Amino acid sequence: MTYRIDCLQYANWSEKIFRQMREGGVDAVHVTIAYHEMFRETVLNFERWNRWFEQFPDLIMKGQWASDIDIAKANGRTAIFFGFQNPSPIEDDIGLVEILHTLGARFMQLSYNNQSLLATGCYEAEDPGLTRMGREVISEMNRVGLVVDMSHSADRSTIEAAEQSTRPIAITHANLHSWQPALRNKRDDVVRAVTENGGMMGFSLYPHHLKDKSACSVESFCAMVADACDRFGVDHFGIGSDLCQDQPDSVVEWMRTGRWTKGVDFGEGSADAPGFPPQPDWFRDNRDFGNIEAGLRAKGFDEADIAKLMGGNWYRFFAENFTPPA
């Protein structure tokens, strides 16, 4: 069985996009349902997805376990898994970790760009590492099967999380800093800490994370994938496209500034280009996973490794990390 799994999207969801998932043969997508949302707001986002599952039962279904991907695949649907890019949904209450896992959350970033109650974000000047609550929450996440995601966290916090966690952690969406030195891309010591502990990293197609941004070639992207696999092992990588399809610019503003400032923060953008940059032409949306697969083949990956990178590795990771430990 081979799978196509995308471990991060945050689109302006619609029937059109769900149909494109099917057209692209995407078996599972991890979707972000909270940036700065607090608990009750996050529950409203779960409610919104419940309505979509009711409205489009032939296209999508709620994903809770790896086995749901097989159920979805068997009748031509995409399994949707939920995650948060910030720990705001648990507020200051560790008991909400299990509550949110029961509702279906499977990934939670410990921080998003800024300092959180748990860890430091990648835009802070100083990174003092995991907080007291951060260590407690990691241990609770390990107990219930909620995966620690450090995509937007700072380096020291990420390395400490990889070591503190008794279960593998993830960087769901980022690329190698050595390929494109974006603040959000990961330095070798960070990638090493995550992968050495059994963790996973998903390669991002967000233009700010790509060499030459929107003009990046699929050849260059696949060469970066090959380099990462050579150095850290092909079992530790997959796709986490960070596709933000059809979103208005107001959403990138919400992602970057939430309610933490009255000012403007351009994040990976700039005053000249504050919005979402255009996708590279070989990865417009869910219909284009075949172009990545073809690129990997052209780069010389064999079929077994292509299957791992396109979804097999994430499938294994989901199977091992979404339930309480055996």
Place this chain on the structure above:
Amino acid sequence: MTYRIDCLQYANWSEKIFRQMREGGVDAVHVTIAYHEMFRETVLNFERWNRWFEQFPDLIMKGQWASDIDIAKANGRTAIFFGFQNPSPIEDDIGLVEILHTLGARFMQLSYNNQSLLATGCYEAEDPGLTRMGREVISEMNRVGLVVDMSHSADRSTIEAAEQSTRPIAITHANLHSWQPALRNKRDDVVRAVTENGGMMGFSLYPHHLKDKSACSVESFCAMVADACDRFGVDHFGIGSDLCQDQPDSVVEWMRTGRWTKGVDFGEGSADAPGFPPQPDWFRDNRDFGNIEAGLRAKGFDEADIAKLMGGNWYRFFAENFTPPA
């Protein structure tokens, strides 16, 4: 397989009580986790139970499906099922029905003594029947598998709910009004509407619902059970003891007045006896289900009917009504 199931308790939970459940051979208990609690407060009550499940894994486990009762029974534990005595946890948001079912809620009363957004309570002077939102919420409860409980609702609302609901409903805890004319006990037309539509009623051991209250004899109680079974069918009854063990009087005050009045409401009590009345000596707590069973045997019930009344009927009802319709 025979079962002992109690379809309503609201105790001041402790290891002592969980051990008494085991001593009494109680396989499953439906526990109230909300009277007037709003959504976030109800989630805190789910969290409290999650801690108890973690602390006492040898005594109790979370019950979600009828099959969990068999799992609990197989290793000597009691399965705990959750319910609300008022719809406050869904606030004004129908989307919370599915959210709370996902968290484990299996019964929800449409009203508690007073008028709610959904239906009328049994203490109101007028009962205009189900509200517009009430009809919508019943249909959503039917869809996800959250059982309509009308224990504290008024007669017309209850009869309309039994008719409106496409699935059987329940009166989890009450007795026959013809036996003891308490405001909370159910008149024949109400019992008929519920049972004719496949519904269930649990017999209460709360002294205010008993003939002669705390002095009620087990013989009198079992005669009432026999009368109910003769008239409405043995398949439609079980136990819903309404045991409120070890609760301080402040809790009966919370149950009766919540935050809806600044005054005092004595509910089924009175100014002279505002607190919890003493239990009859043959049903002190979870250890005494054997006395009811012996009483039914003495009354002449055969073993098959005793098994139905002590838990078999509730088991079947749980199996048919906690999941989405087949």
